[in-house]
Amino acid sequence: MSRIDSGDGSVSWRKATRSAGNGECVEVASVLGRICIRDSKDPEGPVVSCSAEAFRAFLGAAKKWDSER
Numbered sequence: 001m002s003r004i005d006s007g008d009g010s011v012s013w014r015k016a017t018r019s020a021g022n023g024e025c026v027e028v029a030s031v032l033g034r035i036c037i038r039d040s041k042d043p044e045g046p047v048v049s050c051s052a053e054a055f056r057a058f059l060g061a062a063k064k065w066d067s068e069r
Contacts, residue, residue, distance in 0.1 A: 015040060028055075 011029045019025035025040040035055040038047045050058075 011036075013038070013040075013043075 011031055013027040013029045016026045016028070019040075027038050027040045027043075029036045029038075030052070031049070033052070034049045035052055036047050036049045039045060
């Protein structure tokens with residue numbers, strides 16, 4: 001999927017909190033109850049989406065992995 005429609009035409013993308021500021025960021029948006037993820041370097045490119053529950057599980061696992069490094 002290369003385009004996201006929230007129903008009202010507005011999608012608010014946010015950059016990852018821990019982005020390095022070097023242009024290699026991930027952006028997320030909540031759209032119709034799903035979490036959408038895209039590469040900030042390619043805003044018109046592909047978008048991956050998942051449930052909010054799956055995204056929370058991913059974030060929890062990433063935080064745990066980071067704390068164990």
